[in-house]
Amino acid sequence: MLYHVRMDVHLPHDLPGDTRDQIVRQERDYAQQLQREGKWIHLWRIVGEYSNYSVFDVDSNDELHAILSNLPLFTYMETHVTPLAGHPSDIHQSAST
Numbered sequence: 001m002l003y004h005v006r007m008d009v010h011l012p013h014d015l016p017g018d019t020r021d022q023i024v025r026q027e028r029d030y031a032q033q034l035q036r037e038g039k040w041i042h043l044w045r046i047v048g049e050y051s052n053y054s055v056f057d058v059d060s061n062d063e064l065h066a067i068l069s070n071l072p073l074f075t076y077m078e079t080h081v082t083p084l085a086g087h088p089s090d091i092h093q094s095a096s097t
């Protein structure tokens, strides 16, 4: 199952620099692990924002929720999830609807 996720990060201005760096490092490690596992299949920076557009390929709503809520930055981000279905005009897949 594919999901489009927009993540908007809002780090508090008074967060100490070393805490911020540690969380961002943990986030990067976790994100790269999920990419290697084939679960986080696209990760794009939104130009000019501390935000990204991502696509996840996971088995269920529950799996996606577990992944997102385990992100080290989860406390500091808004997430907007859109489930994706195949499009009948997409020449790269054979969706029927």
Ligand SMILES: O=C(O)C[C@H]1C=CC(=O)O1
Residues within 6 Å of the ligand: 007, 009, 027, 028, 029, 031, 043, 050, 051, 052, 073
């Ligand atoms: O920077 C971000 O967009 C937030 C988050 C997503 C992956 C990652 O390493 O950090």
